[in-house]
Amino acid sequence: MTDVIVTRGLVKRFGRVTAVAGVDLRIPAGIRFGLLGPNGSGKTTLVRVLLGLVHATAGEVELLGEPMPRRAARVLPRVGAMVEGPAAWGNLSGRANLRLIDAAGPGGGRGRRQRVDEALERVGLGGIDRRPVRAYSLGMRQRLGIAAALLRAPELLLLDEPTNGLDPRGIGEMRDLLVALNAAGTTVVLSSHLLGEVDALCHRVGVMDAGRLVLEEDMTVLRAPTGRVLLRTPDPAAVVAELDGRVVERSGDLVVVRHDDPAALNARLVAAGVRVAELAPERRSLEQVVLELTGQGADRVDTSGNEARR
Template sequence: MTVIRTASLTKRFGRVTAVNGVDLTVPAGVRFGLLGPNGSGKTTLVRMLLGLVHPTSGSVELLGRAMPRHAADVLPRVGALVENPAAWPHLSGRANLRLLDAAGRGGRGRDRKARVEDVLARVGLAGVDRRPVKAYSLGMRQRLGIAAALLRGPELLLLDEPTNGLDPRGIGEMRELLLGLSASGVTVVLSSHLLSEVEALCTRVGVMDAGRLVLTEDLDVLRSPTGHVRVRTPDPGSVVGLLNGQVVHRDGDALLVRAPDAGVLNAQLVAAGITVTELSAERRSLEQVVLELTGAGSDRVDP
């Protein structure tokens, strides 16, 4: 099943094209990371997926239904956090979640209290007191926004910068929460510029630049071996002599060797009596991939 499908999706604000002809497909069950520099169009794309912004042209399908035409049927099955978490600032977190649950389900809701307590516990706010949301820290507001996104037990979770304002422990807790939701069958889509978080969480990524989707690929494929092996040895001269031109770079006792199989290379060096203290296949990082595909970003000002 495909949970997100867009075709030639475009959004213009006056003379500015924020999203430009995006064709995106996200299958059910993946953890999908939408990457790109600030101003690349990530948030505008997410808002169009949810029907919060209408496209200039192109189409959106969410959970197999056209958006925004079928938003009333689709959105109850979707949890979302876009930009800053919304809340009634003079009310407590619990009161906010109860009102949101009532708005979504209607009526008194026999199990409302249990649902609210469950999502508060899942995001680390089980012990929150009655203080109003306006007195919350940024991290607490972010946790509350994610709790609101989980309130309806969504099939699809769309999160824009979900770890914004969280400390390192909070980021780790949120990662574990999202991994658990994914294991239970929820499709997780997150938009972020934090490459390390996407690399640690996602199975598939899309890269945006200047409004265009310039790449979609499985993370394992992007980070496949480059055909080079990093070798560290106390006898680098012997390695250079043995491999006869396969060494493409040398820095002291560290060498970069052109070799398709790290295991075969290791056996060759050991058989030649060369001591190897470190050996690993070189892989491209997600940061390298994104930097190769994107420009400087919209918050840079050059002459």
């Protein structure tokens, strides 16, 4: 499978601060990829380097098989992106904004009105009036930014916090849109702190912490059973007695058992006359994975000892 994004030893420093530290990343074509991590972990800086918005201090970047930023003029028309929130001319309407953005792309003005109308319709803004963008809600601005990213039917879509400002219905609509785009052949890469959305949407995730890529894995692997079974029973003492050494935790009617085959475990307990109310393999959540791998984030400030809060 072809990789649409490749980085090798990617480093980005701002003075003495290392925002991206030796990232080796490969994202294959045709998937939905989520980039996760706490605030300040380097997610947005990485996306900006991928797009050539800032230059790497060291390392290499390839987008759609081309070196960046050297081939940016050839690559970027094939990429749709929204980074650090939607940009717009606030005194102009949404349609006027999209027409100006489209005019900067290749191919001249042929089909511009249709492209703009189709992009607005896809993000739920087909009925917008002539109000200036400065009068839009945050959710409307977000939808407009995504419409701008979709104008040229991109092969690769890079979105930074695409559901920011959307209500629950809007988040669901955005998820459906990204799934449909991906099904039509667009590779979708989104940077987000909303673990539930990434969990529901993405095939593969990367986790960043302090500028480093600390995990890159398929969701099917992360969701795999842990080798433990969660068991609820009115007879926890009988379970402990029957399984002798396999019980690793007990709390009320919940018993955690080390076992690879839940069906075999259930059959053994039923045969021994132990009542089983509920039984399921334990699986780690995406939230557990991310919390295990990452620090507290750059937006938290703690005190220690008698030091005063400033």
